[in-house]
Amino acid sequence: MRAAVLTEFGAPLAVREVPDPEAGGGEVVVEVLAASVAPYAADVFAGRRKYPLVPPVVPGTGGVGRIVHVGPDATRLRVGDLVWCDSTVRSRDDALTPDITLQGWSSRGEGGARLARHLHDGSFAELMRVPTENAYPLPAEAGEDPARWAALGVHVIPYGGLLAGGLAAGETLLVSGATGNLGSSAVAVALAMGAGRVIAPGRNRAALALLADRFGARLRPVPLTGDETADRAAMSAAADGPIDMVLDLLPPSAPSSAARAAAMTVREYGRVVLMGGVGMLGGEDLALPYPWIMRNSVTVRGQWMYPRTANVGLIRLLTAGTLDLAPERVRSFALEAVNDAIAYAAAHGGPFDRTTLTPRIS
Numbered sequence: 001m002r003a004a005v006l007t008e009f010g011a012p013l014a015v016r017e018v019p020d021p022e023a024g025g026g027e028v029v030v031e032v033l034a035a036s037v038a039p040y041a042a043d044v045f046a047g048r049r050k051y052p053l054v055p056p057v058v059p060g061t062g063g064v065g066r067i068v069h070v071g072p073d074a075t076r077l078r079v080g081d082l083v084w085c086d087s088t089v090r091s092r093d094d095a096l097t098p099d100i101t102l103q104g105w106s107s108r109g110e111g112g113a114r115l116a117r118h119l120h121d122g123s124f125a126e127l128m129r130v131p132t133e134n135a136y137p138l139p140a141e142a143g144e145d146p147a148r149w150a151a152l153g154v155h156v157i158p159y160g161g162l163l164a165g166g167l168a169a170g171e172t173l174l175v176s177g178a179t180g181n182l183g184s185s186a187v188a189v190a191l192a193m194g195a196g197r198v199i200a201p202g203r204n205r206a207a208l209a210l211l212a213d214r215f216g217a218r219l220r221p222v223p224l225t226g227d228e229t230a231d232r233a234a235m236s237a238a239a240d241g242p243i244d245m246v247l248d249l250l251p252p253s254a255p256s257s258a259a260r261a262a263a264m265t266v267r268e269y270g271r272v273v274l275m276g277g278v279g280m281l282g283g284e285d286l287a288l289p290y291p292w293i294m295r296n297s298v299t300v301r302g303q304w305m306y307p308r309t310a311n312v313g314l315i316r317l318l319t320a321g322t323l324d325l326a327p328e329r330v331r332s333f334a335l336e337a338v339n340d341a342i343a344y345a346a347a348h349g350g351p352f353d354r355t356t357l358t359p360r361i362s
Helices: 041-046 107-120 140-144 154-166 180-191 205-218 226-239 256-263 291-297 309-320 336-345
Strands: 001-003 014-017 026-034 062-070 084-085 086-089 101-102 127-131 133-135 172-176 197-202 219-223 243-248 266-274 299-302 329-333 351-358
Touching: 001 336, 014 107, 014 205, 014 336, 026 084, 041 256, 041 336, 062 127, 084 140, 101 107, 133 309, 154 180, 154 243, 154 266, 172 180, 172 226, 172 256, 172 299, 180 197, 180 205, 180 309, 197 205, 197 226, 205 219, 219 226, 226 243, 226 256, 243 256
Parallel strands: 172 197, 172 243, 197 219, 243 266, 266 299, 329 351
Antiparallel strands: 001 014, 026 062, 026 127, 026 351, 062 084, 084 133, 086 101
């Protein structure tokens, strides 16, 4: 099969022939129809993000495909099924605290690294081997536009944060980092889940205008100034009432003061979920005040990725049309143009911009 291979950090990906993957017990092989290219992929492949990929490796985080081989333990999946391949792989020998790897992308700790050595390659290829439990059936309509449905891999991340925070219908949510690729997704998913109002702070006024135009009165944009006290007051005022939950999806380049200003708008007994990259490239810690958390009974929790059930829930939202993919701007590239796709994704990382590879679609 053909695959795009990261031979070394800092080098362009090389499209070459590699051996077809073979599934063992508990695994399936999928023909990849579409795989998302993250806006920050160029930083990963250049080595700037220090991801624990071990070249040579086929990168890529999940995708839409058709099953070409199933293992002996599969009881529902069949050859020919259209599926979503979730890249978040969990070890099977610890139900309480499983090790995790993002197949073809990243991992956590030594246990995650061992998983990554076994499931080394990702979705930038014609074929991909994935654990049986990571293949989720898709409706037939996804086969008509798999590149668009590959956005599932973006939307499921903030969906995991919204589930972690227990977002309920009618509540007011503040998305810190709302003008980014993941943050704008969080806005769309939250409204699809029934949020009554979403506060969207950001410095990119064009992106804020796009969000306001798409979502109308339930979306409250807040232009930020960089002054922590003033920005906190502006976000609180925009809510026109208590803010029940804050979801932080700020990138590594954002200062901790921006995350803190947003988090401290939450009401008494409110919830704050941290999913972003603040501090990953250095800088100050978040430093939320102990007395404020304690006296206001605020729940603060981190969430890396999402539970397995989030895949099913998000597919249901998409199938029902509650979460609408139609307005998204999708640009697809053939596998041979993988480096063009990476460059395009880096330049088009705004709200609802999607870049995909389509290895088996001409």
